[in-house]
Amino acid sequence: MAELLKGTLDLLILRTLSLGPNHGLGIARRIGQVTRGELDVKPGSLFPALYRLEERGWLTSMPDDSAAHPRVKLYKLTQAGRKQIAVETASWSRIAEAMARAIKATS
Amino acid sequence: MSRIHSLFRNLLQRERVERELDDDLRVYRQMLIEEKRASGLSEEDAIRQTSLEIGPLQAVKENVWEARMGWTLETIWRDVRYSIRSLRRAPGFTAAAIVILSLGIGANTAVFSLFSAVLLRPLPYPGENRIVAIWEKRLREDSARSPVSVADFLDWRNLTRNFSSIALYESSRQTITSGNQVELAPAARVTAGFFEALGTRPLLGRTFRVADENPGGHRVAILSYHAWRLRFGGDRNIIGRSVTVGGEPADVVGVLPEGFRYPFAASCEFFEPIRFTADQRRFRGIHPYDAIGRLKDSATIEQARAEMEVISKQLESQYPESNTGHVANLVPLRQELTGRMQSTLAMLMGAVFLLILIACANVASLLLARASGRKRETALRLALGCDRMRLLAQSLVESSVLAIVGAAGGIALAIWGLAMLRSTYFERLAFFAVPGLDRIDLDWRALAFTLGSVLLSTALFGSSSAVSAWRLALDQPLRSGGRGAGSGDSQRFRSALVIAQVALALLLLVGTGLLSKSFLQLMSVKLGFQTEHRTTAILTLPALQYRTLQQAAKFYDSVIDRVTSMPGVKSAAITDILPLSGNDNRAGAELQGRDPKPGERIRMHPRLATAGYLETMGIPVRAGRVFSASDAANQRHVAVISEIAAKRYWPNENALGKRFRFTVEGAPWLEVVGVVGSVHNRAPDREPTPDVYLPFRENQLRYVPTRATLVVKSSLDASALGHDIRQAVTSIDHSVSVAGIRPLDSFVDDATMARRFILVLVTLFAAVAVVLAASGLYGLLSFVVGQRTGEIGVRMALGASRSQILREVLAHGVRLAGAGILIGLCASLALARLMSTLLFGVLPNDPFVLGAITCILLGVAVLATCVPAWRASRVEPLTALRTD
Incomplete structure (x- = not known):
């Protein structure tokens, strides 16, 4: 249950949504699945991230009429969000590589 | 949703946004409970585990708020409201702090406004930094700002290549007649090129030309916008119309634009051309006027300074008698106006x-x-x-x-x-x-x-x-x-x-x-004269009717006769130069039987006065006597000098009986018959001048003194005397204007x-x-x-x-x-x-x-x-x- 680096969560959410629209709990569960339970996203960090990403225009939300709960929000990736995935992936890879090199060098 | 939109929504529709967030969290919680129920937990366990997983709802919401747009603004606003609330709870402290800060900031703002208006704001003249005041620097007298002689000015105007215009000016007060009312108004006399130097074009008509400087020419005048509107109703056909200024008709040739301000006095209603007399054109020893000029766009002030220095040197070698040690001194206009x-x-x-x-x-x-x-x-x-x-x-x-x-x-x-x-x-x-x-x-x-x-x-x-x-x-x-x-x-x-x-x-x-x-x-400071119980009034004679010294002197004598007989008046006198009035005359002189020491320049300040002047002003006689009517009858040229003059020019000697004359062509030798106390003429904090008191008939500078000040010694005050004085003067000649009736001590107030x-x-x-x-x-x-x-x-x-x-x-x-x-x-x-x-x-x-x-x-x-x-x-x- 590692703490998430800021920005990491943004990328994970965007990636998750690139597979298709989803709601809040769905996104959290999906992230849990793909990281094999390593990362457990709590609402305390999930909701701020969702609101932030929506305000930046990278995802939009709409009520999901088909769902069992009348007011559930379905989040969907926008065009800008799709571009942002590439940007964030690139920068994340750079950081991961740098970290890996740093760890190797010091160990 | 754009960021700006989000910002506004977050700041202004806070409640709606809040509700939305509540909904989201509630749905999330519901779904989580359902999920746990589906995995086989009891209702109670599912709710408990869900609450544990979500944590305190308020913390989640606060995290969301901090992530949103406008959070910083929101915080500041909350702090401001908190501050206001807490300041209101301490009214004594708050009031004290605000009053103290208001005093500090208010005093700063007020004084700075003054500072900025005087020293920072641009002067209302286009190309302000090309305008300079031109003075005469006199190396021998240690004076950097002396006025200019007409003859020197005319040579400067002919020789300079760096000025686009150069002009003389003199601030004054002059009577102006509208209907049958004669009023004394602030005025100025200027040469051609004055308005050009300031960069002003007339609203109507034209500015002065060189031909207007000729004393034989037609009399002309230019009105300020203010005078044009107030005295002549803004009549657009005023050009060419005749108005009466100084008791004489003059044609209006121009009207100045509304924004124009005369730089050298608080206000100025109209302008007359300076008309050079033959004496002025000839004698370089008389320095009556101040000068300004505008540099050409191509010239710098250094170039102009160098040029004027060359011209001054040239004049010095041509006229060593009058011009030795005289150099033109250029001062930027702003410095001239605000330096003090x-x-x-x-x-x-x-x-x-x-x-x-x-x-x-x-x-x-x-x-x-x-x-x-x-x-x-x-x-x-x-x-x-x-x-x-x-x-x-x-x-x-x-x-x-x-x-x-x-x-x-x-x-x-x-x-x-x-x-x-x-x-x-x-x-x-x-x-x-x-x-x-x-x-x-x-x-x-x-x-x-x-x-x-x-x-x-x-x-x-x-x-x-x-x-x-x-x-x-x-x-x-x-x-x-x-x-x-x-x-x-x-x-x-x-x-x-x-x-x-x-x-x-x-x-x-x-x-x-x-x-x-x-x-x-x-x-x-002992001013050297008495200021209490004295009332002054400025008399202005129409120059057309009073063409000679004799005429003016005779009129002044009859005014004294009339005023002295008024009830409550102890004595009365007239002078052309009242102490502390800002007027002064000065001229070079020579002493009989003594050549000036090398580097010494003998200068006297002549004051014209009627016989009772020294007594009326309370200026004490130190030695000898004052002049009297019998001097004129005996054809004796006599003068009374001040102590300073006696000490300076006849040190360790008795000045009585000594003779001197002004260095003006044809001036007679004057015999010193009396020495009187010195007077702080210019200001209480400036040294007294070497003065010479002369009867009006003996005006050594030869101009006709058409403006003079009446001094009345009386136990009555100025407001009580005003009407009678006016009556007394106008009953002799109704074309003479009487203005500025005020007590003598008000001059001291002004000076301080x-x-x-x-x-x-x-x-x-x-x-x-x-x-x-x-x-x-x-x-x-x-x-x-x-x-x-x-x-x-x-x-x-x-x-x-x-x-x-x-x-x-x-x-x-x-x-x-x-x-x-x-x-x-x-x-x-x-x-x-x-x-x-x-x-x-x-x-x-x-x-x-x-x-x-x-x-x-x-x-x-x-x-x-x-x-x-x-x-x-x-x-x-x-x-x-x-x-x-």
């Missing part, structure tokens, strides 16, 4: 700067006292998890709120203060006759300056209170119960603030003391007005400073006594006497004040020299002033300390110990 005021305004700026420092120190110590009072509250907030940075930010926000409200009060105060100054001083203060000063208002510069003072004061007092909040946070004084440990530091800091206030107040007091003593010295102006302001600032410093001292000691009540109680219980306690607190106050005074005295020794140009008859380190001010401040400090000291000595040991 720089030191005064700089001094006032310095004074208000000290004042705002004191105000800030005072508010800072108020804030510190308040912070100590709120120590428990602060500690509690820290314990409950409030961030230190937030605490710091909040204390800065509170300071800014105070500063901004203070600035609003300050601006109101500045507007009121400027209105007061304008109505009290500007009208009568020649000192302020700077174009554009009538437009003093709070312009963007002043407002920017006010903003600057707000930032400065927030930084000054806000940072100190913020630092103390920070310290408090580190101390965690909740443990110490809000007493003791943390207070030592803040008390030391407050002591430093009090010392600083006393030191700054001392600086202001020293300024006030030096200016006051200068003023007293000035008022005690500039000093009075700065003295009043600085005294006001110093008074505020002393009150602030005293209240700072009082506040600190009251606080200390309050803090130490318990300790004092213990000591008393152990046998300390009341007087011991009293003495101890008094000594504490005096120690603080003494430290401030010492620092202030050291600073004043360094700073007071800066104001030496504003002083008269007193040195910047005058021991009497410094001593007196030290005593005053110490006295005030003791007074401020008395109440807390007395309170300390009244502490009842039992009560004190019980409250602890």
